[in-house]
Amino acid sequence: xxxxxxxxxxxxxxxxxxxxxxxxxxxxxxxxxPTMQLILFGYAINLDVRGLPAAVVDxxxxxxxxxxxxxxxxxxxxxxxxxxxxxASANRALESGDVKVAVVIPADFEQRLARPGRPVxxxxxxxSDQVVxxxxxQMSQFPVREFLxxxxxxxxxxxxxxxxxxxxxxxxxxxTVPGLIGVILTMTMVMFTAIALVREREHGNQEFLITTxxxxxxxxxxxxxxxxxxxxxxTTLILMLGYFIFDxxxxxxxxxxxxxxxxxxxxxxxxxxxxSTFVSSQFQAMQAAIxxxxxxxxxxxxxxxxxxxxxxxxxxxEVLPLTHFVRLVRGIxxxxxxxxxLWVDLVALAVFALVAMVVxxxxxxxxLD
Numbered sequence: 052x053x054x055x056x057x058x059x060x061x062x063x064x065x066x067x068x069x070x071x072x073x074x075x076x077x078x079x080x081x082x083x084x085p086t087m088q089l090i091l092f093g094y095a096i097n098l099d100v101r102g103l104p105a106a107v108v109d110x111x112x113x114x115x116x117x118x119x120x121x122x123x124x125x126x127x128x129x130x131x132x133x134x135x136x137x138x139a140s141a142n143r144a145l146e147s148g149d150v151k152v153a154v155v156i157p158a159d160f161e162q163r164l165a166r167p168g169r170p171v172x173x174x175x176x177x178x179s180d181q182v183v184x185x186x187x188x189q190m191s192q193f194p195v196r197e198f199l200x201x202x203x204x205x206x207x208x209x210x211x212x213x214x215x216x217x218x219x220x221x222x223x224x225x226x227t228v229p230g231l232i233g234v235i236l237t238m239t240m241v242m243f244t245a246i247a248l249v250r251e252r253e254h255g256n257q258e259f260l261i262t263t264x265x266x267x268x269x270x271x272x273x274x275x276x277x278x279x280x281x282x283x284x285x286t287t288l289i290l291m292l293g294y295f296i297f298d299x300x301x302x303x304x305x306x307x308x309x310x311x312x313x314x315x316x317x318x319x320x321x322x323x324x325x326x327s328t329f330v331s332s333q334f335q336a337m338q339a340a341i342x343x344x345x346x347x348x349x350x351x352x353x354x355x356x357x358x359x360x361x362x363x364x365x366x367x368x369e370v371l372p373l374t375h376f377v378r379l380v381r382g383i384x385x386x387x388x389x390x391x392x393l394w395v396d397l398v399a400l401a402v403f404a405l406v407a408m409v410v411x412x413x414x415x416x417x418x419l420d
Contacts, residue, residue, distance in 0.1 A: 095364035111160035224297035244323030314344035321407035
């Protein structure tokens with residue numbers, strides 16, 4: 052057994068450094084991942100929610116009600132996009148996901164102002180997103196009477212009645228489990244297919260595939276189909292565990308939920324195949340999968356509020372499949388929404404799946420290089 056030799060140690064160190072310099076993807080990950088995380092957390096992630104999509108039902112139509120709405124607009128917490136005639140139409144807007152908050156000013160608004168100790172207005176909140184709940188609960192302390200009368204605030208009494216829909220108990224699993232379906236599928240499906248073609252080369256099977264009459268489309272689809280079944284099994288497992296352990300319901304159509312999951316699985320698998328056409332080893336494939344996973348996790352609205360992000364980050368998020376699937380799965384499972392309510396996100400997800408599959412197929416070549 053030879054003793055410790057500094058010269059041999061340095062030779063190994065320089066060899067590893069040289070290998071890293073030749074491995075461009077690993078070198079890019081060393082610089083790219085911390086840079087991306089710094090930019091996302093420093094620029095895009097903002098827990099101070101602003102511009103929540105909101106609707107107003109002003110049944111009073113008085114100067115005081117308009118003054119109150121102007122003040123709520125100036126707070127920048129709510130972005131009033133719709134004026135609706137009845138509370139029932141506000142409920143429908145919340146269910147479809149068109150708005151996150153609805154402010155209802157009753158017809159007897161002026162009479163309520165003259166009776167202290169009684170709620171003056173009602174705020175309806177989409178409780179499928181905990182961040183929206185927290186932002187809306189702050190409105191319950193708004194001193195409506197004192198603001199409109201110009202009086203000093205003494206002992207504030209509840210003047211805003213906040214009604215939280217879909218998760219009134221504020222149970223964290225009800226918000227987390229639906230989104231976790233998309234997060235877990237993104238992590239596993241992209242990684243599985245990202246190493247699919249690379250594994251063939253590393254195991255020496257690429258030569259065999261070249262000699263077969265398989266077309267690039269047949270090879271790509273053949274690689275994807277087994278993982279589609281695995282993705283559906285994972286979806287079923289998460290749904291069952293969420294129901295039996297955390298009592299997470301599926302209030303909408305189970306068929307709609309599985310159809311959304313199927314489109315999303317195809318989209319993530321196509322992304323994985325696309326990645327595999329750029330890498331030369333399974334280690335690089337895993338690195339690239341993580342690199343595409345991080346922005347989806349942070350920008351999709353699963354962990355951080357979408358409404359708190361700057362416009363540029365929101366535009367980037369709209370390109371990511373997880374953003375649309377989180378909206379779909381929360382809408383179906385928690386709000387009981389249908390495809391008629393969520394068709395925009397479903398179409399966006401289907402377009403991503405189609406484009407990613409076509410591009411991945413075009414990049415798959417039956418060559419050793």
